[in-house]
Amino acid sequence: MSGRGWYRLFVKSKMKTYFGVIQNGWSFKEVETKLTRLGIRVDTYYPKLKIVKFVTDRIISQIDFDFFITVEEEKDDFAIQ
Incomplete structure (x- = not known):
């Protein structure tokens, strides 16, 4: 594979960490099952x-997270306000 091919493979498979706040009416077990079916790994x-x-290499803007109030990517300056 050429140098560019390796770069594309690395960029495409780069895992990102996100935080999602579960909506009322949903249990963690239900959310965990849905994320697992989507191929997303639950971390904590x-x-x-x-x-x-949770951790994924997928583009999360293309996924319907109807069980989360909000989803935020983990950042070095992440803070709850």
Whole structure:
């Protein structure tokens, strides 16, 4: 594979970490099952905050997360306001 081919493979498969806040009426188990079926790996669940940390290489703007209030990409300056 040429140098560019390796670069494209690396960029395409780069995993990103996200946080999603679960909507009322959804259980963590339901959300975990849906994410797993989408090929998304659940990393951590924070039950008191109803926040799920998950990892994927997919473009999340193309996925319908009807079970999350909001989804945010993990950043170095991430803070809850």
